[in-house]
Amino acid sequence: MSGDGAPLHEAVARFLVYLRVERRYAPRTADNYARELQLLTRHAETQGVRSWRTLQPAQLQALVAAEHRRGRGAGSLHHLLAACRSFFRWLLREGELDASPAAGVRAPKLRRKLPHVLDVDQAQRLMELDADDALAARDRAALELLYSSGLRVAELCGVRWRDLDLDEGLVRVTGKGSKTRVVPVGSQALAALRALRPALAAAETPVFPGRHGAPLTPAALRLRLKRRAGEQGIAQRVHPHLLRHTCASHLLESSGELRAVQELLGHADIATTEIYTHLDFQRLAQVYDRAHPRARRR
Structure with a gap:
């Protein structure tokens, strides 16, 4: 001390x-x-x-x-x-302070920004990437898994074949603070991963390898996704966290299960997850304004 x-x-x-x-x-x-x-x-x-x-x-x-x-x-x-x-x-x-100097200290009020998401049609179009070669198959599987399971980019890049249970439809990932969680994988993502898996893949082999067999870096994955989105005619800027937001928003919109979405995303605080409820209400208001006879603006 x-x-x-x-x-x-x-x-x-x-x-x-x-x-x-x-x-x-x-x-x-x-x-x-x-x-x-x-x-x-x-x-x-x-x-x-x-x-x-x-x-x-x-x-x-x-x-x-x-x-x-x-x-x-x-x-x-x-x-x-x-x-x-x-x-x-x-x-x-450690016993080196008697009271925190940060008590009562405030920063300027933070304006809460709603995350951008793809709508269902855009997400569907993005996932329709033709996996006609090994590189395209890898990119397709990465897109499917990001959208299916709401992974962070570092979590996706760190996945190895030992972490996947293709029979049960589960993947184990290590997130912030080295916390591990197991999340479900959708049927389309499972199909893309099965098509990607080499016949003799070792348990320690990265699912998404880059050069020389090392795990694909987050920066490289971002570039790949940006390129693939352009090829699929998606005008919006597509990046891994956009697919995480999209997964959460679509799942909450369909289920209304906020706690389940919190567990899927690995949020320690449910207040972090609640931003997607604001996104859902925003969409509800848009649908209402467009569709309800008493809501049409003149």
């Missing part, structure tokens, strides 16, 4: 080791934390803070205000505060 007066960066360095080693955060996520906490540390030093015990909420609020004046948006400032709060919670557990 570091005492008062120890360099601020030492505590930050130990926290980042905790995230990478104990919590097994993805490198990109840990790097994001590192950047935000480096900013916090520099600000604290300019305020004359030499120990995290002496950092005051007003000083943290001043950092948020300064970053807002520099042009950072509300969403980015919420990420900054989330990183700070995680760090302070860890310091509290």
Whole structure:
């Protein structure tokens, strides 16, 4: 444990080791934390803070205000505060803080953006990609699995044949925070995966390989999907997370089962999933305005 007066960066360095080693955060996520906490540390030093015990909420609020004046948006400032709060919670557990300096600190109000989705006809057209060669078969299976199971792009790229149960129609994926979940796979996706599977596929072989047999990278998959959407005449920009949104929206629209959609997507907080109910009501309003005799606008 570091005492008062120890360099601020030492505590930050130990926290980042905790995230990478104990919590097994993805490198990109840990790097994001590192950047935000480096900013916090520099600000604290300019305020004359030499120990995290002496950092005051007003000083943290001043950092948020300064970053807002520099042009950072509300969403980015919420990420900054989330990183700070995680760090302070860890310091509290380590006994290096008596109270969190983030208590009562607020970022500008976040405008909630509804995710874009494909309608059912667009999704159907996208999935009708001709799998006439090995590369097209791989892309078709990736599209089907993204739309069928609502996977994140990193989850899809990490799937190996050992993770698939084609008989039961299930796939095991590892999501944020190294949390594992098992989700169903639809019949069309299963058919595409069976057509893709080599006769002697090893259990450790990636389902979606890139060059030299290594797993396809998220960046490469995004490029493939963008290209395939263009070939299928989809004007909207198509990316893996769009298919995750589309899966969730279509499933909720058909079933109304919010908890089931939460489990499918691997959301820790159902409030994250509830955004799709707003999307559903928006669609309902559009249908009502278009179809109900008493709703037609003049």
